[in-house]
Amino acid sequence: MPDAWRLAVGTLTAVPVAAPRQVDRTTARNALLLAPLAVLPLGIIVAAVLILGRTADLPPLATGFLAVGGLALGSRGLHWDGLSDTVDGLTASYDRERALAVMKTGTSGPAGVLATVVVAGVQAAAFGALTDEVVIAGTLVCLSRCALWIACCTRVPAARPDGLGVGFTATVPVLVAAPAVLLLGVTGGLVVLALVAHAVRRLGGVTGDVMGAAVELALATMLVSAVAVL
Template sequence: MSAPSRPSPSDALHGLRFAFGTLTVLPVRVSRWDRPAARGGMLCAPLAGLVVALAAAGAGLLLLFLGAGTLTAAVATAAVPAVLTRGLHLDGLADTADGLGSGKPAEDALRIMKQSDIGPFGVITLVFVLLAQVAALSHAYGHSWSRGALAAVVAAVTARLALTLAARAGVPAARPEGLGAAVAGVVPVPGALAAALAVLAAATAAGAALGPRTAALAAVAVLAALAAAELLLRHCSRRFGGVTGDVFGGIAETAATTALVVLSLG
């Protein structure tokens, strides 16, 4: 058996295109949908999250600078990621909630998730998740503008890191088609762990600029968010037989919400 080829500069470029073209609304054309491009794209997912995060934090800080209250800034900060992803992750969260809440066998649950409408479980989940995000951001901004901005950045980047980990080798796709099938199992486990350590170190360093307690809180936020995402991933894998694009969206929103709640504490 021949050894796998090393990624080329072309693979890296197409990986970046894949990440930004599928995870943001930025006008980036995805020209390759093969496994190497998907692997690079999922490894670059936290970078796409960083761009979204900076825009979200910038919107909140601008409103605060203009005299808006922390609640208004929190709403804007929570809205920007939804806008920059066309609500893709929120839609996935709602569909995943409908599938899990249906209590039906995997095949029927997957069919429910694929429908265009949103059921009661999805609506309830969206309401509470968005309320939790806005409340956490408002409290973080109330603590300090910098804490709120840090929370927005850490949450958005960690949410995309959760996608990297969910796309690791060994996690199957629930369907033979769709975005979930395109990225399921493409990321080598060592690469996923390296990305996790890099984000954890960066979040801790960013928190350290606000003091040792915030540094520790940022680290806990990343770890707690990844733990919550992993629990949902495993549950969905057992329930549906693997992952789908909707499950990836649900994982991202779960991780983001968990990180925001943790960073609003203290």
């Protein structure tokens, strides 16, 4: 379990930790299951930014963007890169190999940039509306990582045999992945399911980029839903 903690924290946050002594599929699965707890520091960062923004009487949208920025720094922008690459790949070509090649380049095209701006803007606006509900905002950051359980379900294949995400792919049992739909909220869960299904249909499976995209889309959807309810 210590290796799983190190892998989860080291992969999903910028918190410095020792490297895992051994990384196998069991370690990868356990790291994914620990993901919501491993990113607790990110939830705290968001809550702290929202409190500071409210205390300083900053405009809500400005506070929201600062929260998004703090969250990106705390995760080394890993999931944002995944969102950009996924959208670029899926919009570049209907050919599977061409789409995967575009995703692997790591450069951001117009579609990826636009997707990043839109999703970041949605998250920022929602965070700004939750400055009086910082616990909820921080909790949603942590719960959004349950999107990885769906993307890495044993029923979901890998799109290619290499890449950062391949060691995590198809490691989470269905009985664990299924409740993630509820933990993400019905809407958030459906968004992630739709993304994963689309990736399997177009790419033959998921990649690390798709996993990152799932997290950011899940968080945006959950935040909007929370604002609508509150």
